Structures are given as C-alpha cells and as structure tokens.
Amino acid sequence: xxxxxxxxxxxxGKRMVSQKPKVLHELGGKSLLARVIDTAKTLxxxxxxxIYGHEGDQIRQALADVPVHWINxxxxxxxxxxxxxxxxxxxxxxxxxxxYGDVPLIESTTLVxxxxxxxxxxxxxxxxxxxxxxxxxxxxxxxxxxxxxAIVEEKDATPxxxxxxxxxxxxxxxxxxDLTRWLPKLTQNNTQHEYYLTDIIAMAVxxxxxxxxxxxxxxxxxxxxxxxxxxxxxxxxxxxxxxERLMLNGVTIADSTRxxxxxxxxxxxxxxxxxxxxxIGKVHIExxxxxxxxxxxxxxxxxxxxxxxxHSVLDGCQIGTDCHVxxxxxxxxxxxxxxxxxxxNFVETKKAHxxxxxxxxxxxxxxxxxxxxxxxxxxxxxxxxxxxxNKHQTIIGDGAFIGSDTQLVAPVxxxxxxxxxxxxxxxxxxxxxELTLTESKxxxxxxxxxxxxx
Numbered sequence: 001x002x003x004x005x006x007x008x009x010x011x012x013g014k015r016m017v018s019q020k021p022k023v024l025h026e027l028g029g030k031s032l033l034a035r036v037i038d039t040a041k042t043l044x045x046x047x048x049x050x051i052y053g054h055e056g057d058q059i060r061q062a063l064a065d066v067p068v069h070w071i072n073x074x075x076x077x078x079x080x081x082x083x084x085x086x087x088x089x090x091x092x093x094x095x096x097x098x099x100y101g102d103v104p105l106i107e108s109t110t111l112v113x114x115x116x117x118x119x120x121x122x123x124x125x126x127x128x129x130x131x132x133x134x135x136x137x138x139x140x141x142x143x144x145x146x147x148x149x150a151i152v153e154e155k156d157a158t159p160x161x162x163x164x165x166x167x168x169x170x171x172x173x174x175x176x177x178d179l180t181r182w183l184p185k186l187t188q189n190n191t192q193h194e195y196y197l198t199d200i201i202a203m204a205v206x207x208x209x210x211x212x213x214x215x216x217x218x219x220x221x222x223x224x225x226x227x228x229x230x231x232x233x234x235x236x237x238x239x240x241x242x243x244e245r246l247m248l249n250g251v252t253i254a255d256s257t258r259x260x261x262x263x264x265x266x267x268x269x270x271x272x273x274x275x276x277x278x279x280i281g282k283v284h285i286e287x288x289x290x291x292x293x294x295x296x297x298x299x300x301x302x303x304x305x306x307x308x309x310x311h312s313v314l315d316g317c318q319i320g321t322d323c324h325v326x327x328x329x330x331x332x333x334x335x336x337x338x339x340x341x342x343x344x345n346f347v348e349t350k351k352a353h354x355x356x357x358x359x360x361x362x363x364x365x366x367x368x369x370x371x372x373x374x375x376x377x378x379x380x381x382x383x384x385x386x387x388x389x390n391k392h393q394t395i396i397g398d399g400a401f402i403g404s405d406t407q408l409v410a411p412v413x414x415x416x417x418x419x420x421x422x423x424x425x426x427x428x429x430x431x432x433x434e435l436t437l438t439e440s441k442x443x444x445x446x447x448x449x450x451x452x453x454x
Contacts, residue, residue, distance in 0.1 A: 288304050308325045335350065355373035379404045379405070395412075397414060404423070424436065
C-alpha cells in the first residue's frame with residue numbers, strides 16, 4: 001500500500017496581519033510549510049500534495065525547488081473541500097496522511113505510529129491530544145463503550161462538550177477508498193458554512209468502522225500558528241529544544257533564552273557559546289571552540305580550538321584550527337583562514353585567503369587577496385581592489401610584512417619576505433626579500449595660521 005501525504009496550506013492567515021502567506025512565515029530560519037514538507041519527506045511517501053490558495057504564487061515561488069505536487073484550491077471552502085481537491089491525484093488503495101502547513105513541529109516518529117496503526121487496523125486513525133486548555137480544537141465524543149463516535153468543532157460545541165479535554169489535532173490517516181466515498185457526502189450545515197473534514201468521523205461510525213487513535217506524546221507537536229504571538233511561542237520553544245540538544249552533546253551555552261539557530265548548527269564537544277549569538281544557514285563548529293557574545297555566524301565552518309570574540313560577524317567563511325577572530329571583526333563570503341591566524345578588531349575581509357600563522361590585528365580592509373604563511377598586516381592596511389568597474393587581485397607572499405597605513409592598489413604582488421614601509425601606496429609589484437617604500441616628503445610651513453570661525 002503506497003503512502004500519499006496531503007498538506008493543507010491554503011488558509012488566508014488574516015491574524016498574521018501580513019502580506020506574506022502564513023505558511024511562509026519562518027520558524028528557526030525555515031518557513032512553516034517547508035518544515036512540514038521536510039518531515040513528510042522522511043516518511044518516504046509516493047507523493048506529497050500541497051493544497052495552496054491565498055497568495056499561491058508567493059508560496060510556489062518560495063518553494064520552487066521542493067519536489068511536491070501543487071494543487072490550487074481556488075475557493076477556500078474548508079478542510080474537507082481542500083482534501084477533495086487532491087483525491088483525483090491519489091490512486092485507489094493508497095494510505096492518505098493529512099497534515100497542516102501551519103503545524104510545523106509535528107514529529108516523524110509520531111506520524112510513523114499513526115500510519116502503522118491505520119495500516120494494522122485498516123481503519124481511519126486520528127491523532128489526539130489531551131490538553132489542559134483545549135480552546136479552539138475539536139472535541140472527541142465517545143460512546144458508553146469508549147469508542148469514538150464523533151468530533152464536534154469548538155464553534156458548534158455545547159457548553160458541556162467544551163469541557164471535554166480530549167481533542168482532535170486535525171491530523172489523520174485513512175485509506176483513499178474511504179475518503180473517495182466519504183468526501184462527496186460532506187455538507188456545509190455548520191456555523192462556518194464550510195465542508196468540515198471532521199464530519200467523516202460520523203460517516204465512519206455509520207459504516208460501523210472502528211475508528212482508531214493514538215495520542216501525541218508532546219503537546220508542542222500539534223500546536224498551530226494563527227498569529228505572530230503563537231509563532232513567537234513556538235519559535236522560543238524550538239530554540240530551547242535546540243539548545244538542550246546541544247548541551248546534552250557537550251556544548252556549554254551561557255543562556256539558552258538568548259540563543260538563536262536560524263538553520264542548522266552542528267557542534268563538536270567542549271564548545272562554549274556566549275549570550276546573544278545567532279547562527280544562520282549551515283554552521284559547523286569543531287571541538288574546543290569559544291564563541292563570544294553577540295556574534296552572528298552564517299554558513300561558516302570554525303576549526304577546532306578557535307575563538308570568535310565578541311560582536312564579530314562571519315558569513316560564508318572557512319576558519320582554520322587555533323584561530324582568533326575579533327572582537328568587532330567582519331569576515332565576508334569567501335574568507336578562508338589557515339591554522340593559527342588572527343583577525344583582530346575592526347578588520348573586514350572579503351574573498352581573502354590567509355595562509356597559516358598570518359595576522360591582521362586591527363583596522364584593515366582586505367578584499368580579493370591571497371595572503372601567504374606568516375604574514376603580518378599592519379593597522380590601516382587597505383587592498384584597493386575595485387577600480388569602479390572590475391575587481392582585481394592582491395597577492396602577498398610568505399613571510400611578508402606590511403607596514404601600517406598601506407594601500408595596495410590591485411592588481412599588485414608583494415614578494416615573499418618583502419617589507420612594505422608604513423604609509424606606502426603600492427602601485428607596482430614589490431620584490432622578494434626587499435624593503436619597499438614610496439616617497440613622501442615632510443615639510444613645515446612656518447607662519448601658517450588656522451582659520452578662525454566667523
């Protein structure tokens with residue numbers, strides 16, 4: 001029996017108060033819908049069908065590279081109507097799992113149990129949750145034998161029914177044959193005048209089908225997002241989970257409430273991460289590293305025993321072992337540091353390749369440059385790499401010493417073990433092993449007076 005997954009993602013999301021579709025709002029750096037699709041893919045279904053509607057062009061464009069079958073629900077007439085749109089694409093005798101694009105933290109392990117229960121009993125199987133505050137969710141109605149006989153929506157429930165704490169999460173698994181038979185029988189006889197998917201429960205009961213259920217082990221799995229406050233609540237919960245996972249695997253986090261992953265963070269052991277750090281994209285940190293406070297790391301690999309000091313921003317970098325970066329350093333895409341390099345305060349790099357043991361300790365801009373081993377870059381050094389139209393390369397050989405306040409006008413090459421005197425503007429190549437200076441004469445103008453304010 002093949003598995004087909006339907007993800008409902010056509011809601012208006014009015015309470016988000018946004019021009020962006022609700023399912024494209026992000027949690028942990030990834031859209032809500034993308035998270036649900038990623039979980040669905042782990043189940044290895046024959047196909048994933050995404051029902052979209054409101055601002056559908058935005059959704060399809062944002063997830064254009066995701067291998068799903070897109071189905072446009074031109075009229076939003078309820079959850080039952082949404083599922084109807086997918087059924088012509090699903091073969092007979094398939095299992096159908098129904099998920100929601102705004103319920104991002106559902107776990108694949110829970111869904112596996114749901115699918116297995118549906119297959120074992122060959123019956124409609126519901127994912128339930130018993131909640132202290134079930135407001136807004138459909139309540140489970142059971143008969144005297146304890147069997148599920150119906151679900152009543154919050155808006156249609158009586159006061160007595162609203163006191164029931166056992167709720168339906170909306171997630172279920174059923175056979176395509178059953179859904180094909182039940183869905184055309186749905187009506188709009190409810191306060192919302194919509195086709196409720198939950199009405200299929202009564203149909204299953206009428207057919208004397210023994211409805212099965214499992215209960216979610218974690219309440220967060222079935223939490224949906226309807227407004228930005230709910231999104232914030234789930235964001236902080238997810239971030240806390242990531243922090244706890246890292247701490248249990250050998251990472252010290254100074255304050256898990258001031259810690260954000262917006263992508264993936266892979267860590268070794270004996271790592272210290274200070275407060276207010278943000279990790280974006282894919283970040284790898286090897287054993288023994290220290291990440292100081294208020295750092296932002298994007299798509300970066302940090303080698304073992306390196307230190308990234310406070311207020312540093314690294315984007316698209318490869319940092320070698322035993323390096324020191326910062327504080328207040330900005331390393332832009334294409335920066336690569338060999339072992340034991342030092343990038344100090346107020347240094348900016350871009351497409352800069354440093355050999356081992358080289359350093360730029362302060363106040364420099366180094367772009368489109370290849371730097372050899374054991375090079376010293378003095379304060380105030382600038383690689384003048386842009387002529388207004390094109391970028392040009394600077395090459396600095398092993399063991400070179402660049403004096404303070406030097407401008408290297410690319411394309412230019414500094415030879416191995418060359419010394420460039422302070423204050424130079426280098427427009428031609430400097431030879432290996434020699435001292436190169438550019439002339440500047442000092443003179444005093446006697447009798448000159450500063451202008452006075454009128």
